[in-house]
Amino acid sequence: MHLLPLPAFEDNYIWTLRDDAGRALVVDPGEAGPVLCAAADGLLPVGILLTHHHHDHIGGVGELLERWPDLPVIAPDDERIAIATRRTGDGDRVEVAGWGFDTLAVPGHTVSHIAFHGHGLLFCGDTLFSLGCGRMFEGTPAQMLDSLERLAALPGDTRVCCGHEYTLSNAAFARVVEPDNPALMRRIEEAQAMRQSGRPTLPSSVAAEREANPFLRIDVPAVRAAIVGQTGHPIRSRVDAFAALRRWKDGFRA
Template identity: 80%
Template sequence: MHLLPLPAFDDNYIWTWRDDAGRALVVDPGQAGPVLAAADDGLQPAGILLTHHHGDHIGGVDELRRRWPTLPVIAPVDDRITTASQRVGDGDRVRIGDWVFETIAVPGHTVSHIAFHGHGLLFCGDTLFSLGCGRMFEGTPAQMLGSLDRLAALPGDTLVCCGHEYTLSNAAFARVVEPDNPALARRIEEAQAMRQSGRPTLPSTLALECATNPFLRVDVPAVGAAIAGHAGHAVDGRVDAFAALRRWKDGFRA
């Protein structure tokens, strides 16, 4: 099997998971062009997985369905996604050919956001990023923290395939929150080298994210102290700590 992110827009990734014959799952195709270009090089889409309704994740589906009219499109239960051939929710199993994925509800970025976990991979859209997490456009801090907790509980060697190349921008904030974290310093150095050589910083692993991502580390004393220090007062409980951390990040300028 071959895992390949196709760059789209300024910083999106369309993930493809293909077998040796070229048959592939396509995840969150916000643009059709990168997939069509990959098809010219032998990619044969077998199905589309959609994590949420935002246009930069679903915008290319109509054009891809015109090229491959019978292509299954698996999406969350959300009327804003009109191209779905199958709707799935928490705990549902998705099977396309030999591929089987579990659906995990991860509300927060949007209320209907889902992730797909299987074959050692996690397609998590805009819920979990490398060194960060998505903005809460529709969900609550409690929902988003609960979603991140569920993802963090998956096996540590799970490959995190998120929707955007945000690692270095997230790193600037993470370094302010936890400047004395040696694992974070190594991750930043490695990510800088990857980008300088034109390589994606993804996929990450859940173990690496748990060791470096401040949004998965609100229970770590150093992170809690940084949150309280920025807020100027003690923070009551982990949900409030997460909410304060997300607000901090929303207003952060490197």
């Protein structure tokens, strides 16, 4: 089993999971070009998994179906993803060409966002990022917090396959929130070295995100104190803490 992110657009990743024969699942192909280039080197798509409806995650599917018209396209139950051939929802098991994934509903970034968990991997689209989380375009803070905590409860060695290369930009915010976190400082140094050598900072791991991602650490006293210091008033609940942290990040400029 070989896991490879294909860079797309400015900072997207199209994830591919292939076997030794080159047969591959393709996750969130926002554009077809990177997949077609990989196909020239032996990749043979056998299925497409989609986490949510945004164009930078589904825009390449039509062109891929022109090349491989029998590909199953597995997506959340959302009419905005018209090219789906199969729908999946929370608790469903997805089986494609010998690979099996559990579907997790993770609303927040969008209301119908899902993630796929299996084989020690988590394809989480734009819900959980390394050192960050997605913006809430459609969901509520309560939904997003619940989704993130659901992902954080997965086994620590689960590899987190996010939809974007946002680690260093997220790191700039995370170090303002929790500057004395040694795990965060180690992760930043690691990510800087990876990018300087032209490597992706992903996949991360659930354990690493628990240790360093401020959006998974809202109960940590230092993080809670930073939120209170930023807002200037007491935090009434965990949802309020998360919402305030996300608003802070939305307006943050390094």
